[in-house]
Amino acid sequence: MFKPLYGLIFVAAFSGMGVVAQPEIKGSPEELRQFLHPRDNTVSLTGQAEKTAYSDKAIIELMVTTESKTLSKSIEDNNTVRQTLVKALIAGGIAADEINNAKFSSSPQYGWFGSKPDSFEVNNRVSVGVTSETHFLLVSKLADAQKEINVVNTRFEHTKKDELKNEVRKMAMDKILEQKAFYEKSLNVKLVAIAFNDGDVGFTGMRQERAMAPAKVKLQSLAEHDTAAPAQSTGFDEVKYHANIYVQYVVASESK
Numbered sequence: 001m002f003k004p005l006y007g008l009i010f011v012a013a014f015s016g017m018g019v020v021a022q023p024e025i026k027g028s029p030e031e032l033r034q035f036l037h038p039r040d041n042t043v044s045l046t047g048q049a050e051k052t053a054y055s056d057k058a059i060i061e062l063m064v065t066t067e068s069k070t071l072s073k074s075i076e077d078n079n080t081v082r083q084t085l086v087k088a089l090i091a092g093g094i095a096a097d098e099i100n101n102a103k104f105s106s107s108p109q110y111g112w113f114g115s116k117p118d119s120f121e122v123n124n125r126v127s128v129g130v131t132s133e134t135h136f137l138l139v140s141k142l143a144d145a146q147k148e149i150n151v152v153n154t155r156f157e158h159t160k161k162d163e164l165k166n167e168v169r170k171m172a173m174d175k176i177l178e179q180k181a182f183y184e185k186s187l188n189v190k191l192v193a194i195a196f197n198d199g200d201v202g203f204t205g206m207r208q209e210r211a212m213a214p215a216k217v218k219l220q221s222l223a224e225h226d227t228a229a230p231a232q233s234t235g236f237d238e239v240k241y242h243a244n245i246y247v248q249y250v251v252a253s254e255s256k
Helices: 029-036 071-091 133-145 161-187
Strands: 013-015 018-020 042-054 057-068 099-110 117-130 149-157 189-205 209-215 238-254
Touching: 042 161, 057 071, 057 133, 071 099, 071 117, 071 133, 117 133, 133 149, 161 189, 161 238
Parallel strands: none
Antiparallel strands: 013 018, 042 238, 057 117, 057 149, 099 117, 149 209, 189 238
């Protein structure tokens, strides 16, 4: 009993003078393509990795508010308060490039019946980045010490994004290479990479922002957002990095 290869049927035509081989190939388009252009034997391996990190930097936004009878005097006073603030922050060990004037605004203050403003209020936001509890406390004390300075917003972030992304990428790739070595040894074959995809490498997480009306507030301790937090924490500062990598190999030959 003859079995057709790849589902193809070979038909030989017979004549009265003898057997003349005139093969005819029949089958579906896919079967014909496989017969004429056989595919290489390929295998796809995937690796996944995940790692949790925690915010290690706090961004504190301060509002400096001054008010005076004239706009120029209010601006001058605001500038003086900010200069004093910046000097105190730098003296306390905070780098100058971590201190930025964020936004500036001014507004006239009118009395009940006056058509002219009684005074002018000037507001200027100052953003301060801190990476230690000592500096966090310094900003808090400076805000408490002057009525013109108020905390209006805080947020936390992770500064080592690229390092963690590369780390989970390597973890996922190591898993693939481990699988590759296992199959090569177990099946006595040689796998050669022909394609890969590492587009799914990134992170997810919540970055809390605390917006508040200008007021004296007690800043939360940075220690609660330290990188030494337990792995099971599900707080707002948890950031999960992940990598899903795919590699396609061709079975080149048997291993020697």
